[in-house]
Amino acid sequence: MLETKIHNLTLKNPVMTASGTFGYGEEFADFIDLNRLGGIVVKGTTGERRQGNAYPRMAETPSGMLNAVGLQNVGVDTFCEKVYDRIKDLDTNVIVNVSGSSIEEYCTVAEKINALENIPAIELNISCPNVKKGGMGFGTNPDMAAQVVSEVRKVYDKTLIVKLTPNVTSVVDIAKAVEQAGADSVSLINTMLGMAIDVERQRPYLSTITGGLSGPCVKPVAVRMVWQVAHAVQIPVIGLGGITCAADALEFLMAGAKAVEVGTANFMDPTVTIKIIEGLEDYCKRHKINDINEIIGII
Amino acid sequence: MKQITDFRIVERLQLGEHYFMLKVQHPDTMQPIQPGQFVEVEVKDSREVMLRRPISIHDVDAMANTMSLLIQIVGNGTRKLAELKVGDKLNIIYPLGNGFSVEGKRPLLVGGGAGTAPLLHLAKCYNEKGVRPVILLGGRTADLIPVKEPFAQYGELLIATDDGSMGEKGMVTQHSRFADDYDHIATCGPTPMMKAVARHAKEKGIACEVSLENMMACGIGACLCCVQDTQEGHKCVCKDGPVFDPLTLNNWM
Ligand SMILES: Cc1cc2nc3c(=O)[nH]c(=O)nc-3n(C[C@H](O)[C@H](O)[C@H](O)COP(=O)(O)OP(=O)(O)OC[C@H]3O[C@@H](n4cnc5c(N)ncnc54)[C@H](O)[C@@H]3O)c2cc1C
Ligand SMILES: Cc1cc2nc3c(=O)[nH]c(=O)nc-3n(C[C@H](O)[C@H](O)[C@H](O)COP(=O)(O)O)c2cc1C
Ligand code: FES
Helix, strand or coil, rough: CCEECCCCCEEECEEEEEECCCCCHHHCCCCHHHCCCHHHHHHHHEECCCCCCCCCCEEECCEEEECCCCCCCHHHHHHHHHHHHHCCCCCCCCEEEECCHHHHHHHHHHHHHHCCCCCCEEEEEECCCCCCCCCCCHCCHHHHHHHHHHHHHCCCEEEEEECCCCHHHHHCHHHHHHCCCCCCCCEECEEEEEEEEEECEEECCCCCCCCEEEEEHHHHHHHHHHHHHHHHCCCCEEEEEEEEEEEHHHHHHHHHECCCCCCCCCHHHHHHHHHHHCCCHHHHHHHHCCCCCHHHHCC | EEEEEEEEEEEEEEECCCCCEEECCCCCCCCCCCCCEEEECCCCCCCCCCCCEECCCCCCECCCCCEEEECCCHHHHHHHCCCCCCCEEEEEEEEEEECCCCCCCCCEEEEEEEHHHHHHHHHHHHHHHCCCCCEEEEEEEEHHHCCCCHHCCEEEEEEEECCCCCCCEHHHHCCCCCHHHHHHHHHEEEEEEEHHHHHHHHHHHHHEEEECCCCCCCCCCCCCCCCECCCEEEEECCCCCCEEEEHHEEECC
């Protein structure tokens, strides 16, 4: 009933977790059966181990939060040698979010992940607002976005998802450019660049001054962008941004997403993904829908 | 194992203007809890608050399946939690973090403000090992030390207040008994207080544990928002802490 496809990937349901909000999945194993998820997108992984930005890295804002984690991660080699073994036997799609500061770094990471049998896809993060070099730079210019995708395409032969930033004037132009360059799917949105000031202390809340906004407050923007992109490209679209319940997920599906990712909501309720899956099942029953694909892109 | 559970509030105590205590009961069998561990509580029906709030576990009654939370009202979330009444449900993720080691034969526990919270369960755990700690609590005024008497049951209770309204006048580090011969110090409270305590411990070569209160989003090691800079790189206060040996922290003391 809930099965969907993203290129060569079969998802038992359209609910995945968003990179950077779900660790390597293990952090949630006490709370939910990870095997019930459609997919898990693990933490952004770079060529070398990264320390990320200085504390404080988080500020709560109305119906959302700003983060400036800055891609803290163990690096691709430690991921392959240590982390992979712990998560490779999960009965779900484990997808690695690949980040970098240069085209070479993206390619090195992608090539190493390509060799891991049980990682069926990568999500190329060309949209992180929290790193000084690269990151969002690649995702805000159609030519550069196309360039990094076509280079990665040469070394990566499984499902290549490209994650897009909302911090652009035309997300459709970027989506078309990465489709042309060989992406198998696009996911959107990453966080929106934002800022908050502690007026009592008269300084910004984040050590980096600006950071990435996520949570329910970004959802209408994300739904709009997913709808625009879904109408402009042929490849499957994955929608995310502010999803906290089945109705939110359905908005993205109706706007044209073949699957969704849940991010910040995992912090509020570590069992939220399962509730969303059950909510989708319930919705299909109530509306006599046999196959969730019937409602994908109906708007 | 970590759990997400609807606890029921079985007792609520207002402790002066700024503090209140909630005793909450597990519907079934509560998980074992180490001293110094904390919970992430949900704040319902708030326009401003989306994320959970981390709160230390103040007291535990395993037989009754209850724990107590001592909460200081500082902002929107804690103000909303203060409205909870007996009988209400409180959704809690627990037990989180590492906890104190409960080591030493002559331990000193130093608390300030809301930081006194985890020290009660800690004092009890020392008692279970046959050790009676010295417990030194500080605050600007007596009113700002929310819980005092219950500590006297589990150790020698000493008080320091800035205005001299109770105990000795001055800061905890100026208390006449602060520099006694202890073999272990555990502290939780305002950062300047913990730093002063940790510096003293370092000078005297006494083992020390501090409990940090970095801002958290998830509380379970997933978001990497709560990091502290340590000799082994950024560590999550929610998962690798909140209790740390201050000697392992970079640029902290
Ligand atoms: C591991 C841990 C254990 C804690 N245990 C307790 C406890 O037992 N009792 C208790 O009363 N509080 C405890 N705290 C602090 C408590 O989490 C914060 O006071 C609370 O989150 C504030 O929420 P709020 O919405 O009321 O305030 P907000 O509106 O979020 O903030 C109001 C003010 O409080 C400050 N503040 C917010 N969060 C923190 C924090 N984590 N540390 C210090 N200052 C903060 C803000 O900077 C701001 O100035 C603990 C924190 C941690 C990390
Ligand atoms: C703490 C935090 C860390 C994140 N880290 C990453 C990351 O490493 N790579 C990435 O592509 N997106 C990262 N994101 C963005 C999310 O995956 C997601 O795109 C965004 O938060 C919007 O979804 P949400 O509103 O459901 O959280 C992060 C978000 C948060 C809140
Ligand atoms: S609060 Fe999310 S990792 Fe500590």
